[in-house]
Amino acid sequence: MLQENKPKIVLIIPNSKWFGKRPWKQMPYAALILTALLKDEFSFHILDANGNNLDEQQCQEYLRQLAPEVVMVTGGSAEYHRQAHQAFVIARAACPNAITILGGVYPTTLPEEAIKDHNIDWLFMYHAEERINHFIRLLLAKEIEKAKAFSGIAYRDEAGNLVENRPTCYIGQVKTMVQPDYSLIDLKPYLYQESTDYQFNADEPTAFIITGYGCPYKCSFCASRTISGRVVAYRPLEDVLAEIEYLQRDYQVSNLVFLDDALLMNRKRITALLQAFLDRQYRLSWKAASVSAWHLDDELLELMKKTGCVQLTISVESGSQRVLNEVILKPLKLETIPPLVKKCRELGINLGANFVISNPGETWEEIRQSFRFAEDCDFDVVHFHIATPLPRTHLYKICKEKNYLPADFSFTDPQFFGYGVGHITTEEFTPFELAVVRAFEWDRINFSSPEKQQRVANLYQTTVEQLAEHRKQTRRKLGVHF
Numbered sequence: 001m002l003q004e005n006k007p008k009i010v011l012i013i014p015n016s017k018w019f020g021k022r023p024w025k026q027m028p029y030a031a032l033i034l035t036a037l038l039k040d041e042f043s044f045h046i047l048d049a050n051g052n053n054l055d056e057q058q059c060q061e062y063l064r065q066l067a068p069e070v071v072m073v074t075g076g077s078a079e080y081h082r083q084a085h086q087a088f089v090i091a092r093a094a095c096p097n098a099i100t101i102l103g104g105v106y107p108t109t110l111p112e113e114a115i116k117d118h119n120i121d122w123l124f125m126y127h128a129e130e131r132i133n134h135f136i137r138l139l140l141a142k143e144i145e146k147a148k149a150f151s152g153i154a155y156r157d158e159a160g161n162l163v164e165n166r167p168t169c170y171i172g173q174v175k176t177m178v179q180p181d182y183s184l185i186d187l188k189p190y191l192y193q194e195s196t197d198y199q200f201n202a203d204e205p206t207a208f209i210i211t212g213y214g215c216p217y218k219c220s221f222c223a224s225r226t227i228s229g230r231v232v233a234y235r236p237l238e239d240v241l242a243e244i245e246y247l248q249r250d251y252q253v254s255n256l257v258f259l260d261d262a263l264l265m266n267r268k269r270i271t272a273l274l275q276a277f278l279d280r281q282y283r284l285s286w287k288a289a290s291v292s293a294w295h296l297d298d299e300l301l302e303l304m305k306k307t308g309c310v311q312l313t314i315s316v317e318s319g320s321q322r323v324l325n326e327v328i329l330k331p332l333k334l335e336t337i338p339p340l341v342k343k344c345r346e347l348g349i350n351l352g353a354n355f356v357i358s359n360p361g362e363t364w365e366e367i368r369q370s371f372r373f374a375e376d377c378d379f380d381v382v383h384f385h386i387a388t389p390l391p392r393t394h395l396y397k398i399c400k401e402k403n404y405l406p407a408d409f410s411f412t413d414p415q416f417f418g419y420g421v422g423h424i425t426t427e428e429f430t431p432f433e434l435a436v437v438r439a440f441e442w443d444r445i446n447f448s449s450p451e452k453q454q455r456v457a458n459l460y461q462t463t464v465e466q467l468a469e470h471r472k473q474t475r476r477k478l479g480v481h482f
């Protein structure tokens, strides 16, 4: 079929800057997968409002000119739900008759909110692989009853209520993993990061990569299982290596950040991947955003270092073994952490750590234990997050059962997200106490000496003076500036 005869579909990537939120400029992996799935069968286009920093007017003009039959929007974390809805306001104004579909993490975890938007016809929940083409074919053929029976989607019934079809499988059951397709995305805006701890040398192109989706663990606050199920979907290593080589060849990428949920789960696989880095003589510096410390040991760390690892961030979450075992449900043994810090320092790998304070069931003393542990370990940088009850997580269920959330609690309250703002009140703590202790302990632990200040400044590729301003703002607003 000729390209022009194919039905036109546009995927909008909403601009994270709309509504003045913290902007994100990480490669939209979902768009790369959807390109691979849809571009041959349909006339598929991407309106990347985020990468190109487009405003509403520019998006409307683009849509009016193209006049697509289907407009799709990718909704990342629920925190950015307003941007997703704004994309549909634009789409409806520009192409009132188009079929509209919202997909991604937001509708998967919060369909009851997303469906309230009458600019949206369908919610496509969970993964797109082996599903989306069939669903679009049904819609274009006006087979509405069949579309309504499709698994893992949701829609509004005539009374305006959510109808949600459970999925029959998760990404882990998919037979063929799809190679991300970069051909319709202008990658350049994504290659240079603004001051985040993923930053390398600001002048060198940095790319993000995901080698597998999902995680089998069941940490109480985490949404991974809701989205991906419990079986990790691994991409073939050859595909991962081909992607890295493409990024190196076409974009001179020399820095890489792994964003997998469970990068280290399969020892044989991660070893084979890193060994290939050596065999193929890649000249790369790489970081991993959030790795499971219980899979790290000296041998793996040494291999990581040899292959260009410059930074790892581990999720320790709590300095209390009881809280880890009984509240957070993370299989981490705290005694393994100090030797890891020592080994990373010996090897010259920066080690960051994430903590989550104020899980229901945690005492004030146990929260203080987390700060003490973080300080004693002497990580290169430590982040403390206030537990945020994300939709459809175990944490949220407990909070509801125990009545720990305010009466007017809403996932769509712009104040809800941020991880520096608490919502949970138990017998042990209130959001205000948490915000205060978090901001000041973060400041004290990370910046207690000129050496530490310099260390963090180096990590963020910034100056101690600029860092001082961020610290001041974080203390004054009791918020997150990194």
Ligand code: B12
Binding pocket: 016, 024, 026, 027, 028, 029, 030, 033, 034, 072, 073, 074, 075, 076, 077, 078, 079, 080, 101, 102, 103, 104, 105, 106, 109, 124, 125, 126, 127, 128, 129, 132, 210, 213, 214, 221, 222, 223, 224, 227, 228, 259, 260, 261, 289, 390, 391, 418, 419
């Ligand atoms: C990579 C990642 C990031 C990256 C990049 C984010 C981005 N916007 O691209 C960075 C590091 C920047 C990031 C930041 C944040 N993240 Co994040 N992130 C992830 C992670 C690990 C993988 C996401 C991913 O790219 N997966 C691969 C792609 C291919 O999958 P996908 O996006 O789900 O898309 C598939 C389907 O959903 C579907 N699909 C997607 N869009 C569409 C659209 C249509 C129309 C259709 C039909 C289908 C479809 O098709 C795709 C292929 O199957 C997930 C964990 C997870 N398990 O999902 C957390 C996760 C999404 N992040 C989360 C959070 C909380 C955040 C932050 C708020 C954290 C913070 N510290 O502030 C920020 C917010 C950023 C934002 N703008 O959304 C939570 C969200 C929870 C929730 N319920 O909202 C998750 C689930 C982590 C967790 N385990 O709890 N994140």
Ligand code: SF4
Binding pocket: 215, 216, 217, 218, 219, 222, 223, 224, 225, 261, 262, 292, 315, 330
């Ligand atoms: S190990 Fe990480 S990704 Fe897996 S469930 Fe726990 S927090 Fe989520």
